[in-house]
Structure formats: C-alpha cells, structure tokens
Amino acid sequence: MERLRQRAVDLAFALAWALVRRLPESVVTWLFHRVADFVVRRNGxxxxxxRSNLAVVRPAATPAELDAMTAAGMRSYLRYWQEAxxxxxxxxxxxxxxxxxxNEKVLRDAHTxxxxxxCALPHLANYDHAGAWAGRTGMPVSTVAERLRPESLFDRFVAYRKKLGMEVLPLTGSDEHVFGVLAERLRAGGFVCLVADRDLSERGVPVDFFGRRxxxxxxxAALSVRTGAPLIPATLHYDGPELVITFHEPIERAGGLAAMTQxxxxxxxxxxxxxxxxxxxxxRIFVD
Incomplete structure (x- = not known):
C-alpha cells in the first residue's frame, strides 16, 4: 500500500508539471486559491x-486574525506550488x-x-525563484535537498532545480561528503544557499526563536567557519506579483557556531x- 501511495504521489506531481504550465495563469491562480481555501476548511x-506556528509569531493575534493569517498562509504556500x-x-x-x-549590495560585495x-534562509515565499534569479544575475547556486520518497519524485525535484540553474546535492547519511563538496564550491568562489530554519538531523543547535526554544x-555557520566565506541571512516575501528578497547583514563569527546560528x-x-x-x-519547529 505504501508503494502504491508513493506511486500515486509521483504521478500526481508529474501530471501537475505537465498540465499546470499549459493553463492560463489567471485560471491556475483561481484554481490554486480554491484548493488552498478548501484545505483550510478541512483543517487537517x-x-x-x-496555525499554531503563526500563533507563536503573532501571540497577540485574535482568533479571527489568526484565521485570516492561516488562510493567507495556505494561499501563499499554494502560490509556491503554482510557481514551481x-x-x-x-x-x-x-x-x-x-x-x-x-540591501543587495551586501551580497554582491561579498561575492566580489x-x-x-x-546564504541561509527560512521557508519563506519561493526560494526556488530566488535561486533561479541568483543564477541569472551571475551567481549560480549550489544547494542541498532533502531526499523524498519515492526516489522518482526526488529525481523530478532535482531535475526541476537543475533546469532553473542550481546544483543540487542530496541530503543523505553522508553529511560529511555533502559538507566537503559545499566547502569546495565556496573555496572556488561559489554561492551556497541553504534553507536553515528547521532541523532535519535532530543534531541542530538550540536557539531562541520568537521567545520559544x-x-x-x-x-x-560551520561552513562559514571552515572556509572563511561570509554567512548572509536572507528573507523573502511576496508583494503582488513580485518576490522580494531582503539580504541581512553578514553574521559575525564571534562566539562560535551556537552564537552564529542564533x-x-x-x-x-x-x-x-x-x-x-x-x-x-x-x-513541528518548536521543541515544546
């Protein structure tokens, strides 16, 4: 049954990649909005x-405000898939x-x-679009992707990101190998982008995040210390049809890995x- 489920998921993604790009954008936007609203009503x-994560971000939000934020969040998430x-x-x-x-100058000066x-960034807006933008403006991206099941679905995502101009390294049990390849890219003057707001290894660094653990x-941070490459956080958001990328000031290395990650x-x-x-x-992102 699990193999059948994985096969069905893979076929669904293949069908979406084949059909969604052929429909008018206005039709696709309407459709994905309806899907997002349906998913919110189901409240899975x-x-x-x-909703619980957003409640931590905005603890003073009323129930109605939290409902609206959750609905907008699901539409934003479905927009990511529409664009993907x-x-x-x-x-x-x-x-x-x-x-x-x-603040793009921070990034360009560091690269020069x-x-x-x-570049470390959270799961905000569309980081694939940001990676494609970087490559087309002179900074091809090397990144890491979590392995998905089935393997064919993971291969589709790797092929998709390669088509956008990114080098994708699979996150496997061989973390040292991935770390070594990324370090090589940096020593050669490359650009490494890592989505880094969720720990997948259970060996992550404890941080205070919105007042919660x-x-x-x-x-x-470890790559920055090992190679001397500057570490620049970036955050993204949507503004109408645009993707806005904000580059923050480089992270100081003082205090070690824990302080840098904080x-x-x-x-x-x-x-x-x-x-x-x-x-x-x-x-789940908060320890409690």
Whole structure:
C-alpha cells in the first residue's frame, strides 16, 4: 500500500508539471486559491500546525486574525506550488523581472571579494525563484535537498532545480561528503544557499526563536567557519506579483557556531514577523 501511495504521489506531481504550465495563469491562480481555501476548511494536521506556528509569531493575534493569517498562509504556500509547476517555462526576463531586492549590495560585495558566499534562509515565499534569479544575475547556486520518497519524485525535484540553474546535492547519511563538496564550491568562489530554519538531523543547535526554544542546523555557520566565506541571512516575501528578497547583514563569527546560528535565527524572525503569511512552516519547529 505504501508503494502504491508513493506511486500515486509521483504521478500526481508529474501530471501537475505537465498540465499546470499549459493553463492560463489567471485560471491556475483561481484554481490554486480554491484548493488552498478548501484545505483550510478541512483543517487537517498541516493547517493546524501552520496555525499554531503563526500563533507563536503573532501571540497577540485574535482568533479571527489568526484565521485570516492561516488562510493567507495556505494561499501563499499554494502560490509556491503554482510557481514551481510553471517556473521552468518562464524566460530569463520574467524570472529576473519579478524579483525586487533589498540591501543587495551586501551580497554582491561579498561575492566580489572572491571567498564564496553562504546564504541561509527560512521557508519563506519561493526560494526556488530566488535561486533561479541568483543564477541569472551571475551567481549560480549550489544547494542541498532533502531526499523524498519515492526516489522518482526526488529525481523530478532535482531535475526541476537543475533546469532553473542550481546544483543540487542530496541530503543523505553522508553529511560529511555533502559538507566537503559545499566547502569546495565556496573555496572556488561559489554561492551556497541553504534553507536553515528547521532541523532535519535532530543534531541542530538550540536557539531562541520568537521567545520559544527551537533547533536549527549548524551547517551554514560551520561552513562559514571552515572556509572563511561570509554567512548572509536572507528573507523573502511576496508583494503582488513580485518576490522580494531582503539580504541581512553578514553574521559575525564571534562566539562560535551556537552564537552564529542564533544570529541567523534572529534575522529569520525579523523577516517572518514582518510577513508571517509567507512562512510555509507546517511542521513541528518548536521543541515544546
């Protein structure tokens, strides 16, 4: 039964990639809004977790405000998928033209220095679009992807991100190998982007996040210490048709990995607090 379920999921994604890109954008937007609203009404486990996470971000929100934020969050999440199914058909002009940046000079100056750059970011808006933008503006991305089941679905996502211009390394039991490859890319002056607001290894660094205890991966900070590449947090949000990328100040290395990871968490919290509806966190993230 599990194999059949995985096969059905893989076929559903294959069908979506084949069909969604062929429909008019207005039709797809209407359809995905209806799906998002339906999912919120069903109030399944993912929606409940999203609502509880948003309640931590906005503890003073009334029940009605939290309902509206959750509904907007699910629409934002479905927008990510809508764009994922259509991005491979976008031309370079559209990929770049739909991005607006804040404090981009921080990123460009660091990259020009030639020591490589690490960008850590949370699950906000569309990080795939951000990666495609980076590659088309002179900074091809190397990144890591969590392995999915079935393997064929993981292969589809790797192929999708490669088509957008990204190098994708699978996150497996061989963490040292992945770390070593990323370090090589940085020493060659490359650009490494890591989604880093959720610990997948259960070996993450404890951080204070919105006043609650959480864990986040130490990988971005460890790569910075190992290679000397600057670590720059980035946060994303949607503004109408645009994706806005905000680059925060580089993380100081003082205090070691724990202090560096906490500074990343603080930058993430700043961006999430400003645009909570674009934080697609439907998993458990707070330790309690």
């Amino acid at each position: 486990r993912g929606v409940q977790r999203l 199914f259509r991005l491979p058909e976008w031309d370079d002009e559209r990929i770049v033209g739909r991005v607006r940046t804040v 220095a030639g020591r490589g750059v690490i 959480s864990r986040m991966p130490a990988g971005p 500074r990343c968490a603080d930058a993430f919290a700043e961006g999430i607090a400003a645009h909570p509806q674009d934080w697609h966190m439907m998993q």
